[in-house]
Amino acid sequence: MSYFSDIYKGIKTLLTGMSVTGKYFLTSRKGAITQQYPDNRDTLKMFERFRGEVVMPHDENNEHQCTGCQKCELACPNGSIEIIWDRGIDEATGKKKKFIDRHIYHLGLCTMCGLCIEACPTDAIVWAQNYENSTYDRTQLTKVLNRPGSKVKAGIED
Amino acid sequence: MNISLNITETIQEWLMSMMPEGVASIAAMVTVALIYLIIFAVAGLYLVLLERRVAAWFQLRIGPNRVGPLGLLQTMADALKLVSKELTGTIKADKFLYNLAPYFVIVSSLMALAVFPFTKEFQAFDINIGIFFLIAISSIGVIGILLGGWSSNNKFALIGAMRSGVQTISYELSVGLSLLTMIVITGSLQLSEIVEVQKQGWLILQGHVPAIIAFMVYMIAGTAETNRAPFDMVEAESELGAGFHTEYSGMKFAYFFLAEFINMFIIAAIATTVFFGAWLSPFGITESLPWLGVFWFLGKTLILVFLMMWFRWTFPRLRVDQLLTLEWKYLLPINLINILIMAIIVWLNLTIKF
Numbered sequence: 001m002s003y004f005s006d007i008y009k010g011i012k013t014l015l016t017g018m019s020v021t022g023k024y025f026l027t028s029r030k031g032a033i034t035q036q037y038p039d040n041r042d043t044l045k046m047f048e049r050f051r052g053e054v055v056m057p058h059d060e061n062n063e064h065q066c067t068g069c070q071k072c073e074l075a076c077p078n079g080s081i082e083i084i085w086d087r088g089i090d091e092a093t094g095k096k097k098k099f100i101d102r103h104i105y106h107l108g109l110c111t112m113c114g115l116c117i118e119a120c121p122t123d124a125i126v127w128a129q130n131y132e133n134s135t136y137d138r139t140q141l142t143k144v145l146n147r148p149g150s151k152v153k154a155g156i157e158d
Numbered sequence: 159m160n161i162s163l164n165i166t167e168t169i170q171e172w173l174m175s176m177m178p179e180g181v182a183s184i185a186a187m188v189t190v191a192l193i194y195l196i197i198f199a200v201a202g203l204y205l206v207l208l209e210r211r212v213a214a215w216f217q218l219r220i221g222p223n224r225v226g227p228l229g230l231l232q233t234m235a236d237a238l239k240l241v242s243k244e245l246t247g248t249i250k251a252d253k254f255l256y257n258l259a260p261y262f263v264i265v266s267s268l269m270a271l272a273v274f275p276f277t278k279e280f281q282a283f284d285i286n287i288g289i290f291f292l293i294a295i296s297s298i299g300v301i302g303i304l305l306g307g308w309s310s311n312n313k314f315a316l317i318g319a320m321r322s323g324v325q326t327i328s329y330e331l332s333v334g335l336s337l338l339t340m341i342v343i344t345g346s347l348q349l350s351e352i353v354e355v356q357k358q359g360w361l362i363l364q365g366h367v368p369a370i371i372a373f374m375v376y377m378i379a380g381t382a383e384t385n386r387a388p389f390d391m392v393e394a395e396s397e398l399g400a401g402f403h404t405e406y407s408g409m410k411f412a413y414f415f416l417a418e419f420i421n422m423f424i425i426a427a428i429a430t431t432v433f434f435g436a437w438l439s440p441f442g443i444t445e446s447l448p449w450l451g452v453f454w455f456l457g458k459t460l461i462l463v464f465l466m467m468w469f470r471w472t473f474p475r476l477r478v479d480q481l482l483t484l485e486w487k488y489l490l491p492i493n494l495i496n497i498l499i500m501a502i503i504v505w506l507n508l509t510i511k512f
Contacts, residue, residue: 007488007492014472014473017472017473018468018469018472020472021216021468021471021472022468024215024216024217024218025212025215025216025468028214028215028216028217028218028219029215031218032218032219032220033218033219034214034219034220036220
């Protein structure tokens with residue numbers, strides 16, 4: 001008699017499905033996930049995992065965490081990152097030490113794959129959540145991530 | 159209020175006062191046809207909008223809300239755009255049939271619209287074989303689909319059209335038989351008399367268990383007959399492009415598109431007339447205001463239309479073999495037994511009457 005139990009099961013599962021979508025229908029006015037973008041530009045905040053562009057955070061002493069190890073440059077599949085580095089004498093220890101002169105990031109080449117951020121051993125570069133990246137001139141897409149006059153935070157290499 | 163609700167007669171009398179009889183009756187026909195054409199276009203456009211909003215709400219989106227207040231002019235703008243588009247066609251298409259096909263679809267659904275009792279006497283054509291006429295007319299539309307698919311000279315269009323033929327011919331049986339189940343109670347095919355019988359309680363209450371089964375079968379078969387999801391193998395996007403209307407563009411495409419939505423309205427309106435008492439208000443609360451019948455009729459119809467949209471955005475699409483199994487192994491036998499049960503119930507006077 002699986003014929004009748006099939007009919008019963010069929011109707012039951014269809015009603016289960018309809019109750020699920022029905023609940024969504026009733027709650028959709030509150031839980032709509034659509035962002036009406038240009039209207040809510042002021043209040044729109046991107047979620048934490050959003051990949052806007054790569055930035056290098058600096059603290060209040062204008063210090064970043066980049067040691068110039070170049071792992072990000074090697075990890076980048078399409079050469080979006082260029083690091084210009086130099087060697088100098090560390091004042092505290094008197095030893096020779098590598099430091100970055102400029103950390104150049106080409107946003108126009110970047111595919112937002114995130115391999116550089118995964119490769120970074122000191123978490124010097126992170127994702128920013130900004131999303132309005134278009135410009136009228138492509139030279140503006142080449143960015144220097146470390147601020148002028150900044151230096152590496154002490155003790156980050158240990 | 160002395161306004162007669164019988165629009166054909168009102169218009170005819172008004173025209174008779176101005177011109178000779180023969181001209182007047184032709185002018186009256188044209189006027190009524192124009193009124194129904196406008197109802198057709200407006201209803202079609204707003205059903206498309208309703209579908210889009212309902213779909214958006216089911217998917218936690220907002221839906222069109224930019225053109226006009228609350229997006230109410232969105233589909234008007236779409237229609238204007240489609241009118242302005244070029245009518246393309248294939249070189250090897252059968253030109254005559256290719257151009258004829260959309261009119262078959264649209265004329266058949268327009269003809270079906272004429273017999274509905276929107277309210278007491280607001281009915282263009284109260285034919286005495288109403289239900290039979292509706293069943294016959296609603297299956298003519300499939301000829302348009304078959305012609306369109308055949309004459310496009312496109313294999314996807316042809317496969318889509320053939321699937322539509324298989325589907326409509328199979329499910330036509332269930333639609334007809336489930337409506338016949340209700341005819342057993344009313345004893346008449348005329349729509350105005352079916353409504354008259356329902357003054358003692360809507361047929362879904364009068365017929366209780368078999369009526370509810372008939373209603374469920376009717377809704378399933380009706381959804382299949384309009385080629386809507388979950389039965390939309392006719393235009394299964396992942397397999398067939400757009401199905402039978404792949405090669406159509408501009409306004410000819412819009413005819414197919416509008417006809418699909420009007421067919422949905424027609425299926426819901428038949429269900430309203432036969433199962434839910436057409437323009438009768440619940441418990442007769444607005445019996446003294448006959449104009450409110452339009453409100454009740456449209457209200458009930460839109461609830462059923464919403465039910466079909468609910469089906470569409472819930473259920474996954476069936477395969478062709480599953481579709482035919484559902485019809486021939488489940489719906490048809492259930493229907494035949496159901497009609498027998500209904501006959502016995504009517505014979506033993508077990509119907510519920512208020």
